[in-house]
Amino acid sequence: MDFIEARKLGNYLSKGYAEQIFRLLMTYQDISATEAASRLNLHVQTAQEFLETMTSYEILSKEEVSESKRPYFRYKLAKRKISLEIDLDKVLEVKVNTDDSKFVIREKKNSGAKFTLARNRKHFSSVSIWKGDGRGGKERKINLTESQGLFLFNLPFPDALPLSVDEILTRSEVDITHKPEILDIVKELIELSVIEKII
Amino acid sequence: MVGHRKLKPDRSIFGPIQPVIVLIIFGLTLVIWDIKTALIVLVAVYLAYFAFTMYAFLRVKNYYFLTAGFFQIMAAVFFTFNKIGPIPLSEDMMRGIVLILLASAVMAGYTLITKKLKWWGREIFELAAQDVEVDPESFTERPKPSGKIIYRREDLFGFARFYEKNLLGLYKRENGTIIFIPVKMNEWANALYNPSYNYKNHSYVAISFDGSVSTFISKKDYLNYKEDLAFDHLTASLTNLHLDFFDWYQGGKEERIKDSIKEVEGNIFT
Known part of the structure; x- marks a missing residue:
């Protein structure tokens, strides 16, 4: 299950009537959307939507029946345990693409960013960017990890020769295992016009 | 030999105005x-x-x-x-x-x-800028790391005392670092007597006990130059100047420090 699916399922499970519908499903052999809606004083469409969604996640199963009228579905529990499982390794696979390091970077001229030194004076603890003008302006403050702070401390000045991420990593003595988080902050600061990317 | 001056003219009247203040106070109390x-x-x-x-x-x-x-x-x-x-x-x-x-x-x-009580911060900034070219919009409010040096800790303490005693500026010891703050004639009273004086808002060169060096140039000091100088080069130059001073101090050549600074002396009142 990915985050989109989990968000959808979580959204339905968080409905106020979700527990009552499942209680009905535990009590009845099977139940139709009309029966559930009338029992819980819900709109039929609401109950139908909920039951269909749970069916799509294979929590319920449905069977089409027709009793001298138009065919309709009866729903029953397919499993008695509901789990919401996200495999972060699969879903959020961190890709350190070698292409990500092929560009060179330096601080952008007039970035207006304010870097705050950590107490030991060897790395930055945060970077603040002012967005907008005058009173309407808003400060965006990003707290940095120690390796990110070290990396940015060694970022070339706006008029200095730009360097690659790997060169700055070496210069700042940041372990290569921190590269994903470094690339993350570099990408963010490029978007915020604090870092200039030169290909 | 020093080229043309990079700093704006020093129009500070802090020095000559002091006897005038004494005279005004005396005159007023005499009249009243x-x-x-x-x-x-x-x-x-x-x-x-x-x-x-x-x-x-x-x-x-x-x-x-x-x-x-x-x-x-x-x-x-x-x-x-x-x-x-x-x-x-x-x-x-x-x-x-x-x-x-x-x-x-x-x-x-x-x-x-003989200018024995002159603070030489202005001359330090003038010296640092001598070979720096113009490069607009290169300023950033960020310290520049300048690698590591090897030294004996007692030499650093000795140099810090020398720095203050010869009025190149003040030093501050903080978290395993000695911070050298060049002090100009027009700000020595503020630096010395103002309890809320915060060196972080002023330019400095910091040398850590582990040998790492970093330099910060404040916006105020940068704007005191006539032109927008290449900031990276200027910061590196201020660092190198301090490291040269430190080298000369370690080599017992303190006179060279004074000589180089006196090459760029400011106006007669400062």
């Missing part, structure tokens, strides 16, 4: 009250100057502050004990006091003329 009250106020002013001078001496250990302090205390003594002052003394006693006052004035005058 009488000569005796005016002399008492004058004595109070000189005693206040003396206290500030002694504080400066105790802080930076520059013995020339003692000549200034000696003159200030003798001026206070003279205005207290002369025949129209609050406690008149005999003519003979006064003659002795005047003699000592004149001697102290000569010593203070020598100190003033």
